[in-house]
Amino acid sequence: MTEPKSSCSKEYFEDGFCSSDDKGGIFEDGVEEKVKKKKKKEKKRNQQRIISEEKGDNLMRDPLILLGSDIMLMILSCLDARSVALSLLVSRGWRAVASSDNIWSSKCDELWHDKAHLPRVAKMNGLSKLAAYSLSVMDGERKRVTKEDLCDHAWEFHFTEAAPEYWRMLDPYWNGTGPPMRRYFLPDGSQTAEPDDKVWGGHESCYSIVTSLLADGKIRQHYVRINRWPPMYVTRKNDWSWEISNNLRIYRSIPDADKEDGTGPLFLLY
Numbered sequence: 001m002t003e004p005k006s007s008c009s010k011e012y013f014e015d016g017f018c019s020s021d022d023k024g025g026i027f028e029d030g031v032e033e034k035v036k037k038k039k040k041k042e043k044k045r046n047q048q049r050i051i052s053e054e055k056g057d058n059l060m061r062d063p064l065i066l067l068g069s070d071i072m073l074m075i076l077s078c079l080d081a082r083s084v085a086l087s088l089l090v091s092r093g094w095r096a097v098a099s100s101d102n103i104w105s106s107k108c109d110e111l112w113h114d115k116a117h118l119p120r121v122a123k124m125n126g127l128s129k130l131a132a133y134s135l136s137v138m139d140g141e142r143k144r145v146t147k148e149d150l151c152d153h154a155w156e157f158h159f160t161e162a163a164p165e166y167w168r169m170l171d172p173y174w175n176g177t178g179p180p181m182r183r184y185f186l187p188d189g190s191q192t193a194e195p196d197d198k199v200w201g202g203h204e205s206c207y208s209i210v211t212s213l214l215a216d217g218k219i220r221q222h223y224v225r226i227n228r229w230p231p232m233y234v235t236r237k238n239d240w241s242w243e244i245s246n247n248l249r250i251y252r253s254i255p256d257a258d259k260e261d262g263t264g265p266l267f268l269l270y
Contacts, residue, residue, distance in 0.1 A: 104129030116241035116255035123262035150185035152263035153253040157183045163248045
């Protein structure tokens with residue numbers, strides 16, 4: 001019994017144009033690869049279509065796209081500063097809306113309205129309101145007093161209860177004869193008082209700021225030295241005012257938030 005002849009010649013077999021499967025069937029070489037490639041392309045197209053549809057769904061769920069920037073601006077204006085700051089991280093579109101001066105101008109007013117001093121670094125010309133708010137918060141956390149702080153403010157002064165009675169009897173804070181005494185720090189390192197100050201007495205006075213740091217940069221000690229008095233340690237209050245004191249004397253900075261250019265150093269100090 002003779003075997004059926006293949007339509008491919010021997011040369012085709014040798015050149016690899018035809019091949020035979022295990023069952024004796026004859027297939028053109030490369031057909032299977034073409035089928036695999038076609039299926040692979042279809043699978044890739046399906047995946048891309050699914051991703052595209054998911055992106056479209058996400059975009060349709062984005063409030064900024066659904067409501068528009070004007071309405072989102074109104075909504076964000078009603079949120080607290082922290083929530084608005086977090087919305088800056090959503091996307092570029094959200095950042096463009098959430099960084100608007102229309103929002104942060106009112107946030108700055110809310111932050112500043114009960115503060116004794118406003119930082120000079122946040123009052124520079126050309127700053128966005130978002131930058132002004134951020135710089136104000138960072139400067140408000142500063143614990144180091146600077147020469148600019150001392151010189152920019154007027155200071156109320158009084159003796160503590162531990163001071164000698166003779167001093168306290170001259171002090172309006174204790175005897176109730178008038179407003180608290182005032183002290184003024186000058187850029188040349190000297191200190192002055194009002195001309196009619198009975199405690200001052202016209203004597204010379206000088207000051208210096210002493211700061212020692214640890215190896216990691218953290219503050220070890222920070223105080224103000226006036227003449228040869230014991231060190232006067234620095235405290236920052238919640239309203240951003242300053243207090244420098246020891247066991248005998250207390251200085252408190254007088255609120256001056258109405259100063260147009262602000263007070264304190266021109267650069268952030270940690």
